[in-house]
Amino acid sequence: MAAWKQPLLAVDVVLVRFHPERGLEFGTSERAAEPARGEQALPGVLVRSDESLTDAASRAVGTKAGIADEAVRHLDQLHVFDTPGREDSTVESGRERSWSLAFLGVVDPAAATGEHVRWHSASGPALGLPFDHDDIVDFARQHIRARLWSDVAMTRALTGDSFSTRLGADLEAAATGVQPHASNFHRRLTGLADLERLDEKSPSGGRPAHVWKWRRP
Amino acid sequence: MAAWKQPLLAVDVVLVRFHPERGLEFGTSERAAEPARGEQALPGVLVRSDESLTDAASRAVGTKAGIADEAVRHLDQLHVFDTPGREDSTVESGRERSWSLAFLGVVDPAAATGEHVRWHSASGPALGLPFDHDDIVDFARQHIRARLWSDVAMTRALTGDSFSTRLGADLEAAATGVQPHASNFHRRLTGLADLERLDEKSPSGGRPAHVWKWRRP
DNA sequence: TCAAAAGTGTTATGATTACACCCATGT
DNA sequence: ACATGGGTGTAATCATAACACTTTTGA
Numbered sequence: 497m498a499a500w501k502q503p504l505l506a507v508d509v510v511l512v513r514f515h516p517e518r519g520l521e522f523g524t525s526e527r528a529a530e531p532a533r534g535e536q537a538l539p540g541v542l543v544r545s546d547e548s549l550t551d552a553a554s555r556a557v558g559t560k561a562g563i564a565d566e567a568v569r570h571l572d573q574l575h576v577f578d579t580p581g582r583e584d585s586t587v588e589s590g591r592e593r594s595w596s597l598a599f600l601g602v603v604d605p606a607a608a609t610g611e612h613v614r615w616h617s618a619s620g621p622a623l624g625l626p627f628d629h630d631d632i633v634d635f636a637r638q639h640i641r642a643r644l645w646s647d648v649a650m651t652r653a654l655t656g657d658s659f660s661t662r663l664g665a666d667l668e669a670a671a672t673g674v675q676p677h678a679s680n681f682h683r684r685l686t687g688l689a690d691l692e693r694l695d696e697k698s699p700s701g702g703r704p705a706h707v708w709k710w711r712r713p
Numbered sequence: 714m715a716a717w718k719q720p721l722l723a724v725d726v727v728l729v730r731f732h733p734e735r736g737l738e739f740g741t742s743e744r745a746a747e748p749a750r751g752e753q754a755l756p757g758v759l760v761r762s763d764e765s766l767t768d769a770a771s772r773a774v775g776t777k778a779g780i781a782d783e784a785v786r787h788l789d790q791l792h793v794f795d796t797p798g799r800e801d802s803t804v805e806s807g808r809e810r811s812w813s814l815a816f817l818g819v820v821d822p823a824a825a826t827g828e829h830v831r832w833h834s835a836s837g838p839a840l841g842l843p844f845d846h847d848d849i850v851d852f853a854r855q856h857i858r859a860r861l862w863s864d865v866a867m868t869r870a871l872t873g874d875s876f877s878t879r880l881g882a883d884l885e886a887a888a889t890g891v892q893p894h895a896s897n898f899h900r901r902l903t904g905l906a907d908l909e910r911l912d913e914k915s916p917s918g919g920r921p922a923h924v925w926k927w928r929r930p
Numbered sequence: 931t932c933a934a935a936a937g938t939g940t941t942a943t944g945a946t947t948a949c950a951c952c953c954a955t956g957t
Numbered sequence: 958a959c960a961t962g963g964g965t966g967t968a969a970t971c972a973t974a975a976c977a978c979t980t981t982t983g984a
Binding site: 933935937939956 | 969970974975980
Binding site: 502504505543544549550590594595597622 | 717718719720721722726760761763765766767790792793795797809810812814844
């Protein structure tokens with residue numbers, strides 16, 4: 497067995513946040529290096545041998561998007577995308593293979609994300625990102641929809657530790673495309689074991705909505 | 714940015730088959746190389762730069778387990794396992810990091826798999842495999858349970874192109890741990906759009922069961 | 931004709947959806 | 958008080974589970 501020369505493994509992070517006013521958004525940052533230099537793309541780095549994959553994802557968010565570690569509430573491995581002839585096909589041979597392990601990175605919408613990050617509404621059209629990044633975003637979109645409310649860690653990262661019924665319903669609407677009936681949605685939250693209804697209320701133009709708090713950590 | 718020296722990316726395949734008599738089984742093969750030489754483990758190879766990840770998985774099944782390509786009905790990417798100090802930590806430094814992209818590989822139970830492969834009942838205890846292979850098998854087990862009947866490609870690979878109600882019910886039982894009510898299970902299959910009930914019957918000691926056929930390819 | 935196993939009929943139970951109506955707040 | 962939205966009550970609908978009972982085979 498000869499010496500192995502493999503493509504390098506990169507991690508690319510699909511940044512997501514759920515902003516109370518702006519809704520569900522995907523984040524991109526500007527590429528500093530060729531190829532596609534200057535274009536908006538998913539922040540990514542090559543994985544170093546001394547770090548875990550999740551650490552690499554975290555580093556991508558930090559160094560490429562300039563987002564503080566504390567602002568990243570959740571990191572979730574998605575899928576390895578295997579593309580002939582994508583980035584870093586430096587000089588030669590035209591088409592080099594490349595691997596990208598995609599992560600979902602949920603960001604605190606209250607955190608400042610600086611000028612490096614551009615946020616795009618998830619309800620808009622495809623983002624037109626280079627490489628196969630549009631596919632990756634799409635994969636993430638379906639991942640979110642399939643796991644909302646059932647994957648507590650992910651959902652909690654999107655909503656924050658506590659949230660109003662209103663915000664929850666809007667998140668549901670953003671993820672699935674249909675606004676739930678307010679009444680039924682309230683009952684749905686009631687049924688979730690990890691949620692607790694507080695006595696607080698959250699103003700919203702009419703009758704204030706209840707506030708829900710995730711139990712435990 | 715200096716030259717990158719990364720761990721090598723391996724693919725490891727969780728072989729699975731659903732044998733009409735023996736039930737759901739996971740397959741292992743004997744390791745030919747250190748570390749853990751001679752032990753049963755998941756077949757895996759280092760990915761080459763000129764092949765896709767799925768091709769690498771396919772090659773692992775072929776070269777390490779000696780299973781013909783045609784016998785592999787389905788290959789599905791699972792997760793990247795990132796383990797400090799696993800295999801191929803050749804000589805030095807004691808603990809090298811290593812990456813393994815796990816695949817689920819569904820094998821035709823009618824195909825001869827030679828002496829290289831050892832099949833273990835999925836209902837038995839943990840297999841006691843080296844590295845984190847037990848964890849990987851467990852991941853695969855949950856993957857199967859979560860997707861049975863909803864993921865047509867995977868389920869079809871397990872059942873074959875056509876199968877009796879009996880076999881389907883046994884598969885369900887093997888995956889979930891509970892034997893479904895025969896009556897309700899029949900109706901469940903009726904409800905699946907991709908399934909068609911044939912007029913054939915399949916003997917089974919009592920009244921013969923119907924045969925179901927997957928539509929399309 | 932009896933045992934074994936597959937299906938059908940039917941009902942109970944529970945989740946999901948819809949919608950009428952009442953409640954809590956700001957103006 | 959009225960507009961705005963949140964929430965409760967309640968009923969219809971649909972899926973799931975349970976179980977009695979019938980059907981089809983082999984012995």
